[in-house]
Amino acid sequence: MENEFDFPVEPYRIKVVEAIKLLPREKREEIIQQAHFNIFNIRAEDVFIDLLTDSGTAAMSDNQWAGVMLGDESYAGCKNYFNFVESVQHIFGFKHVIPVHQGRVAENLLFSVAVKSGDFVPNNTHFDTTRANVMHKGGTPVDLIIREGRDPSSIHPFKGNMDVAALEDFIITHGKAKIPLVMMTITNNTAAGQPVSMENIRSASTICRKHGIPFFFDAARFAENCWFIHEREPGYRDKQPIEIAREMFSYADGCTMSAKKDGLANMGGFIALNDDDLEQQVTRLLILIEGFRTYGGLSGRDLEAVARGIRESLDPDYLRFRTAQIKYLGDKLVEKGVPVIQPAGGHAVFVDAGAMFPHIPASDYPGQALTVAIYREGGIRAVEIGGLMFAQTDPETGREIAPPLELVRLAIPRRVYTNSHLDYVAHVCGRIAEKKRQLRGFEIVSQTKYLRHFTMKLREKTQAGIGVGS
Ligand SMILES: *Cc1c(COP(=O)(O)O)cnc(C)c1O
Secondary structure (H helix, E strand, C coil): CCCCCCCCCCCCCCCCCCCCCCCCHHHHHHHHHHCCCCHHHCCHHHCCEECCCCCCCCCCCHHHHHHHCCCCCCCCCCHHHHHHHHHHHHHHCCCEEEEECCHHHHHHHHHHHHCCCCCEEEECCCCHHHHHHHHHCCCEEEECECHHHHCCCCCCCCCCCECHHHHHHHHHHHCHHHCCCEEEECCECCCCCECCCHHHHHHHHHHHHHHCCCEEEECCCHHHHHHHHHHHCCCCCCCCHHHHHHHHHHCCCEEEEECCCCCCCCCCEEEEECCHHHHHHHHHHHHHHCCCCCCCCCCHHHHHHHHHHHHHCCCHHHHHHHHHHHHHHHHHHHHCCCCECCCCCCCEEEEEHHHHCCCCCHHHCHHHHHHHHHHHHHCEECEEECHHHHCEECCCCCCEECCCCCEEEEECCCCCCCHHHHHHHHHHHHHHHHCHHHCCCEEEEECCCCCHHHCCEEEECCCCCCCCCC
8 A cells, every 4th residue: 555645644444433522721731730740640531632652552443343242251262362372373483372461461470480689681672661570570671772772863774773792791791690581672662662673683682592591572563663674674675574573583582562562452462482391480370460371361352352453463554554654743743843753663753852841951850841731732641751750769879860861752552543633743742842941840749669650749840930831
């Protein structure tokens, strides 16, 4: 469905609609204040365009909904489990497939059996739940992304890549005994959804195999990553996404997967791996915390939705549109004077709030200032990916060390919004850019130790002469 015009056209039509509503400005103001300026506390129905996440928010296809009706809710051995395993093996090729209800349980199970206190887990960049799960087992997550991946203006085609020389150095310095596995996140969600090249995957895999360390993918957005390889990497133009996926997974020993992303499902995930012993240990723990081996915390109908969705995610027409739609929003924002991380990622556009609001210091969370402004201005929900989510604490002074970038993620749910919704989003962000001097920073009122951004309360900083929501 390649078209000769240079704008993306949805390769599907709408069969069911869900009404959405833009509340009046005064009402939005009241809501954001009641939520203590934490957008996780806002009711979804009070949001007009919800770009909080692309996780679990996909529109399922008619084919998936038909599969839902074929859900077999038997406790053991339901037929949807076998369809699930067949789909995963068809694409991923690993020997064992263990369903779980979402990605973080896959991480918890894998790290529970593999990671000991004092261990290190290198990754290109850990996702927040992956980071938290490694730390929860007493391990240290280590991010080894390439230098270009930290530079918001670099146009490297594979900014999600791992610094493989740094990986090898790290292994040599710390020793294989302290590194139970190496992970590679495709696409690199935390690093602006940037892809990883096949060449980089191959090199990382070679290093791991040379040192006898298992190599795992965090595969949540594997299909989008495959499309970027198809588009950008020499030698892959004539390969189908499925062929690229198979080659990619052939370099690994297993993966964790959140099927709420490229599974095109609203719930689901799995661990897939080759090692028999590891499979046994994970399955034992699975029964304790998720459920029996043939459902892993999912209903039969959920298993079927994933079994069908994961195949659809590799459809070239879908992937071409998906990545083009993200780029479309990125380009519109740039036109409106909003700084975004270049090039656009696979699932989201990341606005550089630090660059947009130079008058708000990192310690006042400029990303949160933009997140709140987007809701106030347009009823749009986005998420801060900056100090609130990723600040580290200096062990000596106890002070917060801000991450290198203060970003706001506009994640695009799969097959949900049309390009005219995205025009509206760009318009709203453009209005904020015009009056950016009026925006103020935030301070934290209360927080928790892990994943604090989900539950924290905030207060807007006061500055004389500036009205709220003006
Ligand atoms: C979403 C995500 C996870 C966690 O998956 P959940 O299904 O939300 O538990 C892990 N890694 C990456 C890269 C993700 O995007």
